[in-house]
Amino acid sequence: MSEKAWEQLRGWGRDPATVAVLTDIDGVLAPIVPTPDMSEVPEELRKLLRRLSEKYRVVSGISGRAAEDALRLLGLEEIVYCGNHGFEVLRPGGEVEIVPEAKPYKEKIEELEAKAREELEPLGAFVEEKGITASIHYRNVSPEISERCNDFIEREGERLGLRITAGRGVVEARPPIRADKGTATRKVVEEYEPQKALFMGDDTTDLDAFRELEKLREEGVLEEILRIGVESEEGPPEIVSEADLVVEGTDGVEEVLRALNGKG
Numbered sequence: 001m002s003e004k005a006w007e008q009l010r011g012w013g014r015d016p017a018t019v020a021v022l023t024d025i026d027g028v029l030a031p032i033v034p035t036p037d038m039s040e041v042p043e044e045l046r047k048l049l050r051r052l053s054e055k056y057r058v059v060s061g062i063s064g065r066a067a068e069d070a071l072r073l074l075g076l077e078e079i080v081y082c083g084n085h086g087f088e089v090l091r092p093g094g095e096v097e098i099v100p101e102a103k104p105y106k107e108k109i110e111e112l113e114a115k116a117r118e119e120l121e122p123l124g125a126f127v128e129e130k131g132i133t134a135s136i137h138y139r140n141v142s143p144e145i146s147e148r149c150n151d152f153i154e155r156e157g158e159r160l161g162l163r164i165t166a167g168r169g170v171v172e173a174r175p176p177i178r179a180d181k182g183t184a185t186r187k188v189v190e191e192y193e194p195q196k197a198l199f200m201g202d203d204t205t206d207l208d209a210f211r212e213l214e215k216l217r218e219e220g221v222l223e224e225i226l227r228i229g230v231e232s233e234e235g236p237p238e239i240v241s242e243a244d245l246v247v248e249g250t251d252g253v254e255e256v257l258r259a260l261n262g263k264g
């Protein structure tokens with residue numbers, strides 16, 4: 001199976017103007033490091049991606065990071081960034097845009113942030129402003145205070161019509177619409193109209209992109225797709241079982257980019 005996928009990749013490399021190259025960033029182009037602000041993209045990968053952006057229909061970095069942050073990490077002005085769980089798009093030379101469906105919620109997110117800063121920060125919580133989503137962190141506070149944070153965001157989220165998701169020591173408020181790497185993938189494909197598209201990913205949220213590619217092919221929007229899984233110990237098993245091609249780490253990703261550059 002994998003030899004066939006490599007053959008397909010090389011074939012795409014001979015007809016790049018019809019192909020979209022979509023990729024996750026952390027764990028794919030940037031090796032996983034202890035904290036996200038330590039991440040770096042190897043210079044060789046950056047060079048290969050820059051070359052792809054000159055001849056492919058579109059190259060897009062699709063990330064959970066804010067779009068601006070993804071641009072800073074990758075350092076390539078030439079590609080399209082979809083950031084913040086698919087809520088943001090940043091095109092070459094443009095400014096960050098919030099997807100139209102989410103825009104009506106921007107003011108509500110800001111209202112929640114302001115109120116959380118006033119009520120929760122004095123108690124030891126930290127409000128992280130992420131544009132169209134807001135995160136309230138309350139690690140290292142007493143159980144009583146973490147409960148107050150939870151109650152606050154549940155009450156305010158409901159009042160403002162936002163979706164609330166809870167993690168360990170963090171709650172997040174976001175617009176109540178579907179936005180993920182799958183919706184981002186569809187947006188890029190519909191906007192740039194490639195005939196073929198690939199996505200490289202290493203984690204659970206990347207499976208949404210894999211599955212959306214499959215749908216786009218079933219709908220006849222795409223003629224061919226390639227789902228490339230970057231295998232790691234921490235990654236979910238589906239990143240391997242749902243992939244057409246499995247590679248290991250940034251070295252494997254480099255091989256893929258070389259093949260796309262006609263040097264495989």
Ligand SMILES: [Mg+2]
Pocket residue numbers: 024025026027028201202203
């Ligand atoms: Mg990743």
